[in-house]
Amino acid sequence: xxxxxxxxxxxxxxxxxxxxxxxxxxxxxxxxxxxxxxxxxxxxxxxxxxxxxxxxxxxxxxxxxxxxxxxxxxxxxxxxxxxxxxxxxxxxxxxxxxxxxxxxxxxxxxxxxxx
Amino acid sequence: xxxxxxxxxxxxxxxxxxxxxxxxxxxxxxxxxxxxxxxxxxxxxxxxxxxxxxxxxxxxxxxxxxxxxxxxxxxxxxxxxxxxxxxxxxxxxxxxxxxxxxxxxxxxxxx
Numbered sequence: 001x002x003x004x005x006x007x008x009x010x011x012x013x014x015x016x017x018x019x020x021x022x023x024x025x026x027x028x029x030x031x032x033x034x035x036x037x038x039x040x041x042x043x044x045x046x047x048x049x050x051x052x053x054x055x056x057x058x059x060x061x062x063x064x065x066x067x068x069x070x071x072x073x074x075x076x077x078x079x080x081x082x083x084x085x086x087x088x089x090x091x092x093x094x095x096x097x098x099x100x101x102x103x104x105x106x107x108x109x110x111x112x113x114x115x
Numbered sequence: 116x117x118x119x120x121x122x123x124x125x126x127x128x129x130x131x132x133x134x135x136x137x138x139x140x141x142x143x144x145x146x147x148x149x150x151x152x153x154x155x156x157x158x159x160x161x162x163x164x165x166x167x168x169x170x171x172x173x174x175x176x177x178x179x180x181x182x183x184x185x186x187x188x189x190x191x192x193x194x195x196x197x198x199x200x201x202x203x204x205x206x207x208x209x210x211x212x213x214x215x216x217x218x219x220x221x222x223x224x225x226x
Binding site: 042 | 156157158159160161164200202215216217218219
């Protein structure tokens with residue numbers, strides 16, 4: 001079974017530039033999550049999708065971050081404009097359904113450095 | 116969700132059992148205990164979860180105290196590849212499932 005695919009693996013941009021990350025979840029997984037992990041901290045949920053609908057985006061900084069999952073499969077996360085404090089690893093995860101008894105599978109993440 | 120408390124770091128000799136504690140004293144009756152781990156430069160990986168009874172799978176064992184206020188993840192024969200950050204998470208059975216991570220325990224397995 002193929003895992004969660006993310007690209008790019010690494011990205012370096014200057015502050016105020018824009019950047020986009022792509023995620024392809026495991027086939028058939030209805031639920032997709034984007035997390036931000038700052039160095040030395042645990043992952044923090046940014047947004048959760050159920051199919052192509054947003055379930056929770058309460059921690060997404062909506063003035064600069066946006067995410068979409070138009071066809072209920074792939075998803076993109078965008079930052080515009082980027083700030084220095086956005087330097088982090090952005091993790092995508094998916095799960096089969098949205099219940100307690102289902103494990104979430106994570107991709108390897110995209111490491112973003114804002115200079 | 117109930118909060119969890121874990122030691123910041125631990126170490127273990129290769130081949131020995133690694134016992135990682137987690138305190139979740141405010142856990143409620145419908146909340147499960149989950150463990151994930153994150154190896155350097157990788158995404159978190161699910162290990163095991165349980166409600167009341169002890170659980171075992173090919174990766175680890177989970178021991179939950181009778182009052183459910185604490186649990187221990189046991190790696191029976193730790194290897195160097197088990198060096199990682201281990202996260203203990205408590206999640207409710209109803210509603211949406213959103214894995215929320217604390218800082219976890221950094222386990223170093225040494226030769």
